[in-house]
Amino acid sequence: MEEEDLREQQHGEDLRDMVSLGMVPVERLHLKHVLQTVCVLESVILRSFGPEGGQVLFIRDTGQAMLSRSGARILAALRLEHPLARMVVECVLKHSIITGDGSKTFILLLASLLRMIHATACKESNVSQTYSSRDAAEAATARHLADELLVFALEKLGDLIAFGVVPYGCCLSWEDFTAKTQLPAQTNNHCVQKVLASFFRSRLGHTHCDFFSNLTCELLTQFKNNQPSLSLQFVNDNLPALHTPVSGFPISCSRLIEGQIIHRDFATPCPKTDHQPVKAVVFTGYLQRKLLIAGEVLELECGNIAQFNAWAERSLECVIANLQSLGISVLLSAVKQSAAVLALASQADMCIVECVSEDELSLFAQLSGARPVSDCSMIEPDQIATLTFCRPILLGAHRYVHVAFHDSEERVMVTPCSLVICGPGEGHTDQYVCAFRDAIRMLLSTWEPMSMTAVRASKRTLQSNKSTSLHTENQLPDAAPFQQCVLEPGCVIPAGGTFEFLLNHVLLQHGRSSSISHDTNMGIPAVSQLLAKALLSVPRQIYFHSPRCFLQTQTRLLSFIENHSHPLSLIHKQEHNTVLVQGQDVCPLEEGKQSIHCCREDDVSSKNFILDLGLESVSCKYQLLLSVLQCVSSLLRVDTMLCTHTALHTQSRRLANISWEDTEDEAEE
Numbered sequence: 318m319e320e321e322d323l324r325e326q327q328h329g330e331d332l333r334d335m336v337s338l339g340m341v342p343v344e345r346l347h348l349k350h351v352l353q354t355v356c357v358l359e360s361v362i363l364r365s366f367g368p369e370g371g372q373v374l375f376i377r378d379t380g381q382a383m384l385s386r387s388g389a390r391i392l393a394a395l396r397l398e399h400p401l402a403r404m405v406v407e408c409v410l411k412h413s414i415i416t417g418d419g420s421k422t423f424i425l426l427l428a429s430l431l432r433m434i435h436a437t438a439c440k441e442s443n444v445s446q447t448y449s450s451r452d453a454a455e456a457a458t459a460r461h462l463a464d465e466l467l468v469f470a471l472e473k474l475g476d477l478i479a480f481g482v483v484p485y486g487c488c489l490s491w492e493d494f495t496a497k498t499q500l501p502a503q504t505n506n507h508c509v510q511k512v513l514a515s516f517f518r519s520r521l522g523h524t525h526c527d528f529f530s531n532l533t534c535e536l537l538t539q540f541k542n543n544q545p546s547l548s549l550q551f552v553n554d555n556l557p558a559l560h561t562p563v564s565g566f567p568i569s570c571s572r573l574i575e576g577q578i579i580h581r582d583f584a585t586p587c588p589k590t591d592h593q594p595v596k597a598v599v600f601t602g603y604l605q606r607k608l609l610i611a612g613e614v615l616e617l618e619c620g621n622i623a624q625f626n627a628w629a630e631r632s633l634e635c636v637i638a639n640l641q642s643l644g645i646s647v648l649l650s651a652v653k654q655s656a657a658v659l660a661l662a663s664q665a666d667m668c669i670v671e672c673v674s675e676d677e678l679s680l681f682a683q684l685s686g687a688r689p690v691s692d693c694s695m696i697e698p699d700q701i702a703t704l705t706f707c708r709p710i711l712l713g714a715h716r717y718v719h720v721a722f723h724d725s726e727e728r729v730m731v732t733p734c735s736l737v738i739c740g741p742g743e744g745h746t747d748q749y750v751c752a753f754r755d756a757i758r759m760l761l762s763t764w765e766p767m768s769m770t771a772v773r774a775s776k777r778t779l780q781s782n783k784s785t786s787l788h789t790e791n792q793l794p795d796a797a798p799f800q801q802c803v804l805e806p807g808c809v810i811p812a813g814g815t816f817e818f819l820l821n822h823v824l825l826q827h828g829r830s831s832s833i834s835h836d837t838n839m840g841i842p843a844v845s846q847l848l849a850k851a852l853l854s855v856p857r858q859i860y861f862h863s864p865r866c867f868l869q870t871q872t873r874l875l876s877f878i879e880n881h882s883h884p885l886s887l888i889h890k891q892e893h894n895t896v897l898v899q900g901q902d903v904c905p906l907e908e909g910k911q912s913i914h915c916c917r918e919d920d921v922s923s924k925n926f927i928l929d930l931g932l933e934s935v936s937c938k939y940q941l942l943l944s945v946l947q948c949v950s951s952l953l954r955v956d957t958m959l960c961t962h963t964a965l966h967t968q969s970r971r972l973a974n975i976s977w978e979d980t981e982d983e984a985e986e
């Protein structure tokens with residue numbers, strides 16, 4: 318590492334010398350260049366944004382197709398040359414890895430904020446003695462605005478969300494996650510299905526969203542504890558081993574299978590258990606000792622080689638005999654065993670599964686409670702797993718190993734099961750797997766509490782029941798005393814721009830109250846007002862095909878907030894299979910579209926219901942805003958680009974031209 322750091326330091330010094338001598342092209346970046354770069358990315362993701370968004374098809378150099386509506390996957394698949402564009406995509410991918418959602422909204426908000434900052438900087442910046450040109454003055458004003466926005470978000474945005482957004486949502490409970498999946502008409506509380514359906518609708522469309530939301534809930538019912546963060550983290554960490562993609566079958570064939578599926582085939586004939594328990598062990602090394610290890614030298618006299626080989630064979634026979642005496646009939650190996658091991662195991666009626674991945678061995682150890690064996694000569698009782706069965710299973714064109722576990726009181730985390738995800742083609746199956754993984758990440762982020770300061774009234778309301786609305790006094794947070802609190806996990810709010818409309822309203826209120834109580838300098842509008850205007854770009858794009866509905870939704874929602882002191886509440890109407898949100902009266906969209914129909918609480922019985930857009934996470938929205946503002950601040954600090962072409966850059970381009978398959982894994986590392 319020290320040599321690598323020295324090389325990088327020397328490379329930096331050489332680069333500075335080349336720049337000073339004019340040997341390296343230097344490009345000055347202006348605010349308009351940053352905006353143009355982000356607008357190009359915006360034009361790409363807008364094709365798949367919102368309820369009317371479509372899927373994007375990429376063709377790899379190998380001829381393999383990639384089909385996706387995921388903003389992160391679409392952006393990662395682009396071959397970007399511009400450093401600023403790559404910087405933006407890197408920020409998006411880091412955010413997506415954490416929350417699993419919001420990639421397209423990230424770009425949309427980023428472009429909107431940059432337009433607002435650019436327009437403000439062009440109006441307010443003037444050439445002075447400090448700045449020699451108008452471009453330099455605009456860049457300085459833009460950086461100042463970006464920094465003020467970030468400081469404002471870190472200090473006050475959480476309070477404003479707790480005051481102006483959270484009271485209009487509800488809090489999920491873990492019982493909602495683990496309740497047995499039922500049809501909406503048969504249950505009083507199906508908020509989790511609506512959160513998932515809203516997510517899958519944006520990823521997979523209207524056709525499959527309900528199926529995948531029910532499948533996800535069915536998986537979550539397998540957990541037995543009352544700690545949602547641990548359960549969701551378990552699924553997120555073990556998802557590569559928990560799921561099996563199968564191409565060539567309809568999506569309706571996706572299902573849960575009892576036990577664990579190990580994605581390898583038997584290296585020796587599988588055992589005939591005759592419905593008897595099966596004992597298995599996990600080996601991390603070789604059963605037959607190697608003659609030589611790399612770096613070692615073996616000195617043997619004439620004739621001793623044959624004696625050494627005979628000793629090695631006897632040692633292996635003793636190992637197999639020891640395994641037989643313990644009643645072990647299944648060996649899961651992390652490495653490929655020798656031919657002698659396979660031959661002796663076959664004679665002893667033992668089956669061996671070779672080259673099992675580390676993820677699958679780790680999951681097997683967690684589900685069985687058995688520790689892996691590193692020294693085959695010493696096997697402890699807690700290293701032996703008891704299985705109900707071990708047999709082959711055919712999924713699509715592949716044959717795998719299927720194992721099931723005995724019930725154990727020690728294993729209270731989850732009922733062992735595997736998820737089979739089917740799709741008509743490899744591209745479709747990969748799309749479904751990525752959507753499922755991101756849905757788990759989204760739920761995990763939703764269930765993590767948001768630490769922020771809030772008014773005492775907000776804290777009192779968060780302790781109310783999950784089925785009732787959260788209520789605060791009709792005053793801004795600045796007008797009430799603060800105390801540190803943590804918002805209840807699982808807070809959700811109706812989708813379709815409700816979060817943006819509510820936060821826009823409270824930000825404008827905050828801006829007006831701040832301008833009255835404090836003396837502000839120059840003509841730059843308050844950063845809260847700038848952020849409020851940028852937020853409306855999201856619902857404006859959602860209602861892109863119906864601007865009239867956008868205006869009516871905003872007008873009637875704000876009218877309710879101003880005229881009524883009580884907040885919204887989610888009311889479930891079983892006989893109509895819909896959710897009613899009080900306080901809004903949104904115009905219906907075209908036939909076949911989904912919308913929220915809202916009304917006054919005392920007029921509920923006189924209103925007709927329309928299908929809802931679902932629910933979305935407040936925590937994910939809050940994290941999204943912080944990530945976007947951090948990205949804006951970072952982008953506007955870049956003012957110079959050095960055009961260099963190194964061997965490393967050439968090699969990375971050549972690797973990128975080969976495949977895009979590992980783009981997201983590289984981003985996680």
